[in-house]
Amino acid sequence: DTEVTQTPKHLVMGMTNKKSLKCEQHMGHRAMYWYKQKAKKPPELMFVYSYEKLSINESVPSRFSPECPNSSLLNLHLHALQPEDSALYLCASSPLGGYNTEAFFGQGTRLTVV
Amino acid sequence: AQSVAQPEDQVNVAEGNPLTVKCTYSVSGNPYLFWYVQYPNRGLQFLLKYITGDNLVKGSYGFEAEFNKSQTSFHLKKPSALVSDSALYFCALRGSARQLTFGSGTQLTVLP
Numbered sequence: 001d002t003e004v005t006q007t008p009k010h011l012v013m014g015m016t017n018k019k020s021l022k023c024e025q026h027m028g029h030r031a032m033y034w035y036k037q038k039a040k041k042p043p044e045l046m047f048v049y050s051y052e053k054l055s056i057n058e059s060v061p062s063r064f065s066p067e068c069p070n071s072s073l074l075n076l077h078l079h080a081l082q083p084e085d086s087a088l089y090l091c092a093s094s095p096l097g098g099y100n101t102e103a104f105f106g107q108g109t110r111l112t113v114v
Numbered sequence: 115a116q117s118v119a120q121p122e123d124q125v126n127v128a129e130g131n132p133l134t135v136k137c138t139y140s141v142s143g144n145p146y147l148f149w150y151v152q153y154p155n156r157g158l159q160f161l162l163k164y165i166t167g168d169n170l171v172k173g174s175y176g177f178e179a180e181f182n183k184s185q186t187s188f189h190l191k192k193p194s195a196l197v198s199d200s201a202l203y204f205c206a207l208r209g210s211a212r213q214l215t216f217g218s219g220t221q222l223t224v225l226p
Contacts, residue, residue, distance in 0.1 A: 042216035
């Protein structure tokens with residue numbers, strides 16, 4: 001299984017809603033990532049988890065709250081988002097170890113904030 | 115500091131012709147370079163990566179990339195383009211901080 005599965009594929013939420021994005025992988029990867037991507041732009045790193053611990057937070061607003069319940073799951077909790085947060089949210093995973101290991105990406109969640 | 119540049123926002127090529135998507139990089143230390151492709155409303159798919167010592171790297175779907183240390187480049191190539199190759203292509207670099215640094219992306223359009 002070389003897949004990273006993200007749910008839901010699409011999400012529309014109001015600015016007062018609370019929602020969560022989910023990501024799952026069964027490749028035994030111990031590094032997991034959240035990226036935000038605007039149309040036709042490169043992915044922007046948001047968070048990195050290593051061995052289920054948050055290792056990098058790229059100054060992301062607190063309305064985004066990551067969680068890594070176990071080595072296979074990664075969540076992104078959303079609260080009080082703004083319309084400019086509308087984007088494709090990508091989850092990725094990779095082995096920890098050598099620098100020449102590729103990251104595997106999920107299909108993304110298309111988020112629209114209204 | 116590390117960086118990746120993709121100097122062309124858009125590349126157009128006729129079907130059956132060879133294609134090249136350019137990438138240059140800057141990093142202190144060894145470069146760990148990757149190419150990804152993204153189809154509309156989809157995630158990124160890994161194409162190939164540079165492993166030290168192999169200047170010509172072969173990857174998925176007939177793509178290959180040429181690593182040139184003196185020119186700090188890692189250009190993506192394919193001998194004969196297909197319409198289905200039309201997509202957004204990203205070059206990426208992994209440096210000492212482990213996370214990927216992406217180039218700005220190149221939209222490839224293969225014309226029938």
